[in-house]
Amino acid sequence: MSILSFRDVSLRYPPRPGSRAAGNDRLVLDGINLQVASNELVAIIGRSGSGKTSLLNLAAGFIAPTSGTIAVDGVPIPGPGADRAVVFQDDALYPWLDARDNVAFPLKLKGMPRATRQARAQQLLELVGLGDAGDHHVWELSGGMRQRVGIARALAAEPRFLLLDEPLGALDALTRTRMQEFLLRIQARSGAGAVLITHSIDEALILASRVLVLSPHPGRLTAEIEAGFSAEILAGAATEKVKASPLFKRLHDGLTSLIHSLPNEEAAA
Numbered sequence: 001m002s003i004l005s006f007r008d009v010s011l012r013y014p015p016r017p018g019s020r021a022a023g024n025d026r027l028v029l030d031g032i033n034l035q036v037a038s039n040e041l042v043a044i045i046g047r048s049g050s051g052k053t054s055l056l057n058l059a060a061g062f063i064a065p066t067s068g069t070i071a072v073d074g075v076p077i078p079g080p081g082a083d084r085a086v087v088f089q090d091d092a093l094y095p096w097l098d099a100r101d102n103v104a105f106p107l108k109l110k111g112m113p114r115a116t117r118q119a120r121a122q123q124l125l126e127l128v129g130l131g132d133a134g135d136h137h138v139w140e141l142s143g144g145m146r147q148r149v150g151i152a153r154a155l156a157a158e159p160r161f162l163l164l165d166e167p168l169g170a171l172d173a174l175t176r177t178r179m180q181e182f183l184l185r186i187q188a189r190s191g192a193g194a195v196l197i198t199h200s201i202d203e204a205l206i207l208a209s210r211v212l213v214l215s216p217h218p219g220r221l222t223a224e225i226e227a228g229f230s231a232e233i234l235a236g237a238a239t240e241k242v243k244a245s246p247l248f249k250r251l252h253d254g255l256t257s258l259i260h261s262l263p264n265e266e267a268a269a
């Protein structure tokens with residue numbers, strides 16, 4: 001079991017050129033404390049601009065915090081690493097590679113011989129239900145298929161943590177619902193912990209065992225609720241039935257009013 005932790009993490013970006021606040025750095029995240037274990041899926045919800053992607057970029061090691069520490073098993077992360085894989089909102093696949101080579105790419109970086117990495121990539125494609133699509137070009141795949149290739153690629157390096165930034169945000173409602181169940185099962189099977197950024201309260205409640213609310217200006221984690229619905233779905237309960245339960249509705253309403261009661265983005269900017 002691994003733990004990804006944020007301790008008293010704050011992040012400032014330099015001021016936008018020409019802004020009235022020129023000279024003042026902008027505090028985007030303030031005092032973030034967070035622990036995610038490698039057997040759980042934690043969702044973070046918050047309004048646009050509250051700092052969700054910034055938080056994920058910190059966890060990935062793409063950017064460094066202004067203060068505080070981000071660590072895996074107590075060891076501060078030095079930057080990006082194969083132990084933390086990112087899935088972006090847009091699939092971010094390499095268009096010049098076919099689906100299988102996209103999945104195999106992290107294995108190439110690891111120096112795995114071509115035949116071995118191709119075989120491993122094929123296994124991963126089968127895991128995400130795309131065993132027949134390995135030779136397809138990226139532009140021949142639907143949005144949902146592309147996201148599945150992106151998830152297979154993220155799993156290729158056997159990360160301890162999956163960092164998911166609105167991975168289903170660009171999909172139509174029907175595909176999104178199907179992909180939510182898919183993501184739930186894949187994450188449970190992979191044994192990797194996951195941080196899921198989402199705008200959707202439904203999605204957060206269905207997929208996560210804990211839902212954290214990031215309030216804006218500056219981004220602070222202001223609420224945490226436990227949700228057991230993912231365990232019910234993994235045990236065979238129908239998602240629609242779970243969503244219709246009084247407890248789901250109560251938590252959904254609670255989170256909705258919490259997010260709407262947060263300070264208005266424009267007013268607080």
Ligand SMILES: Nc1ncnc2c1ncn2[C@@H]1O[C@H](COP(=O)(O)OP(=O)(O)OP(=O)(O)O)[C@@H](O)[C@H]1O
Pocket residue numbers: 013014028046047048049050051052053054055
């Ligand atoms: N690289 C950067 N340099 C300067 N400012 C940035 C940078 N990235 C983000 N910001 C600013 O930080 C704030 C938080 O942005 P971030 O992208 O983390 O929000 P978000 O919650 O992911 O929003 P969304 O839901 O729209 O994706 C915004 O005001 C944004 O303009």
Ligand SMILES: [Mg+2]
Pocket residue numbers: 052053054
């Ligand atoms: Mg974002």
